[in-house]
Amino acid sequence: MKIARNPERTQWQVIVTSVVNFVGIALALIREKKYTARKIARPISLRGANHLVMKSKRPTLRRHQPVIRQIIRVTQDRFGVKIRALAVMSDHVHLVIKVGSRAQFANALRFLAGQIAQMVSGTKLWRARAWSRPLKTLGELHTVDTYVARNPIKAGIYSQRDGFYIVEGVLQL
Numbered sequence: 001m002k003i004a005r006n007p008e009r010t011q012w013q014v015i016v017t018s019v020v021n022f023v024g025i026a027l028a029l030i031r032e033k034k035y036t037a038r039k040i041a042r043p044i045s046l047r048g049a050n051h052l053v054m055k056s057k058r059p060t061l062r063r064h065q066p067v068i069r070q071i072i073r074v075t076q077d078r079f080g081v082k083i084r085a086l087a088v089m090s091d092h093v094h095l096v097i098k099v100g101s102r103a104q105f106a107n108a109l110r111f112l113a114g115q116i117a118q119m120v121s122g123t124k125l126w127r128a129r130a131w132s133r134p135l136k137t138l139g140e141l142h143t144v145d146t147y148v149a150r151n152p153i154k155a156g157i158y159s160q161r162d163g164f165y166i167v168e169g170v171l172q173l
């Protein structure tokens with residue numbers, strides 16, 4: 001470290017100033033870093049349903065809707081999850097999902113996100129971790145089911161292939 005030869009500043013003042021500058025830069029870098037790791041366990045409902053939203057970096061999901069629906073079908077069969085509602089938008093996917101265990105939810109979500117990313121883009125597709133929220137009451141469930149069903153209509157991208165049939169609480173794709 002080169003010490004400035006300023007007669008008004010002692011060597012200790014220069015060292016303290018350097019340390020303060022270093023700490024300030026380090027704190028600025030820490031504040032800029034976005035933590036992607038979850039700090040607490042994801043809240044999920046094992047009795048009711050969960051609203052799940054997966055957001056893409058690019059608006060390409062809609063044109064891959066048949067592939068995404070097939071992956072969701074495989075996920076239902078492989079992990080035993082029940083999909084109550086689905087909306088594939090241009091840059092995000094809405095799901096209302098029922099699960100029996102935390103492990104079932106985590107494994108299904110990991111498989112679903114990974115398979116869609118591989119099939120649609122071959123690279124990193126998702127903007128961030130999937131957002132989810134447990135639906136605790138029948139009123140919340142009805143509100144979210146309605147929202148998910150109307151989302152493609154409101155966006156002006158509804159087509160006949162968006163029509164789904166729910167039989168015994170399970171989405172028939």
